[in-house]
Amino acid sequence: MTDYVIAPAPRPAIPVAGGGLFPARRVYCIGRNYAAHAREMGGDPTRETPFFFLKPADALQYCAPGETVSHPYPPGTESYHHEIEMVVALKSGGRDIPVERALDCVYGYAVGLDMTRRDRQGEMKAKGLPWEIGKSADLSAPIGPIHPVAAVGHLAVGAISVSVDGAAKQAANLADMIWSVPEQIAILSRYYELEAGDLIYSGTPEGVGAVKRGQTMVGAIERLGEIRLAVV
Numbered sequence: 256m257t258d259y260v261i262a263p264a265p266r267p268a269i270p271v272a273g274g275g276l277f278p279a280r281r282v283y284c285i286g287r288n289y290a291a292h293a294r295e296m297g298g299d300p301t302r303e304t305p306f307f308f309l310k311p312a313d314a315l316q317y318c319a320p321g322e323t324v325s326h327p328y329p330p331g332t333e334s335y336h337h338e339i340e341m342v343v344a345l346k347s348g349g350r351d352i353p354v355e356r357a358l359d360c361v362y363g364y365a366v367g368l369d370m371t372r373r374d375r376q377g378e379m380k381a382k383g384l385p386w387e388i389g390k391s392a393d394l395s396a397p398i399g400p401i402h403p404v405a406a407v408g409h410l411a412v413g414a415i416s417v418s419v420d421g422a423a424k425q426a427a428n429l430a431d432m433i434w435s436v437p438e439q440i441a442i443l444s445r446y447y448e449l450e451a452g453d454l455i456y457s458g459t460p461e462g463v464g465a466v467k468r469g470q471t472m473v474g475a476i477e478r479l480g481e482i483r484l485a486v487v
């Protein structure tokens with residue numbers, strides 16, 4: 256029996272709508288998964304193999320329904336962007352999961368934001384460097400409660416939006432994804448052994464933009480409710 260030499264960090268866990276806690280393992284994110292957003296980022300919205308990146312699980316920031324959560328503006332950016340995304344929560348995983356069985360792995364869905372230091376990400380892209388500084392700021396993965404499939408079903412269609420100080424910024428439909436949720440799971444599982452507790456941020460539609468301290472973001476997805484964050 257070996258004792259920890261420092262206190263182990265608690266495992267991040269996200270409340271489930273209706274009760275219980277979902278223990279988070281990894282946070283995968285898919286890039287450029289909506290055609291109009293791929294174009295606004297200077298990309299080509301084809302069905303070439305999608306790409307993924309990760310955020311640390313302790314970047315998750317839980318946003319309770321009906322509350323305005325204080326979201327700290329991170330250091331090291333003058334262009335901190337909102338990316339509204341549906342988050343997929345896995346209850347099981349594996350390797351080389353076939354598309355037709357991928358939805359069996361899904362526990363539920365949540366509203367999320369992939370907050371991004373766009374200025375740093377752009378510099379790294381231009382230099383061919385990794386994106387971590389752009390994508391992995393502390394608390395850069397706000398998330399609402401997880402809604403179990405048992406309650407809301409699977410989501411392939413539905414409005415997804417974010418507003419800033421009441422003005423609509425991103426407004427699209429989950430049906431506009433280039434790669435569906437089952438396809439995302441199947442492709443990810445070729446590169447990683449997926450496990451229960453993994454979360455997948457499924458990409459953002461067009462209309463990303465910067466927020467400033469003092470502004471309030473409201474992200475919403477049909478059937479999953481909304482999250483509300485005050486940038487401080």
Ligand code: MN
Nearest residue numbers: 338369458459
């Ligand atoms: Mn994103």
